[in-house]
Amino acid sequence: MAVRGSKPGPSGWRVLLAVLIAVPGLLVLGAGVWLVWGVVTWDGGGRGPEQAPCEEALAFGGARLPQGAYDTDCSVQSFLDTMYEGSFRMPREGARDWLADMAPQGSAPVEGCWSGADLCLDMDQDEGGLPPGAEAHHVSVDVFYENATTALVRWSAFTM
Structure with missing residues (x-):
């Protein structure tokens, strides 16, 4: 039973939807950070003249x-x-x-x-x-x- 004036907690499908949106976003963000780090620290394959x-x-x-x-x-x-x-x-x-x-x-x-x-x-x-x-x-x-x-x-x- 809900107390009058309080909002009900998030339902299960809303939590699942939030997770389904957040996980791919975090994966894309992580891949972007990894790519930028790789470009910044790349030394041309370590092969100088x-x-x-x-x-x-x-x-x-x-x-x-x-x-x-x-x-x-x-x-x-x-x-x-x-x-x-x-x-x-x-x-x-x-x-x-x-x-x-x-x-x-x-x-x-x-x-x-x-x-x-x-x-x-x-x-x-x-x-x-x-x-x-x-x-x-x-x-x-x-x-x-x-x-x-x-x-x-x-x-x-x-x-x-």
Whole structure:
């Protein structure tokens, strides 16, 4: 018997309905939190750049290591896309010719680059093309004159 002025307690079907609505909502919320946590803490599969032969790195961009190159240091990083980066030194007198030989028609080495390089060359699959045999979609080369005889070359080639 109910006391006058008090409301009756929830019936069984209302409790069941509340549980049926709350449980899927909590599952979706938990999955969302788990996804956000995974994205925030993901480190790309734990695979940072690995050393790679510079011949391989340059070939990926359709180029060859120039005559007289030394102090070579190249790496590769790959997950969904592939990126090769590297640097080497070469005789300064051959830098412009090496860039010009690598560039397809329409591309030419640029002087006074935004990167601060003395010479640079950016080649894209969509804009002017890449050298024959290139697997990369974009290649970027910066040449810095270190002194009267030496040029430092920084190279990157990647897919998109």
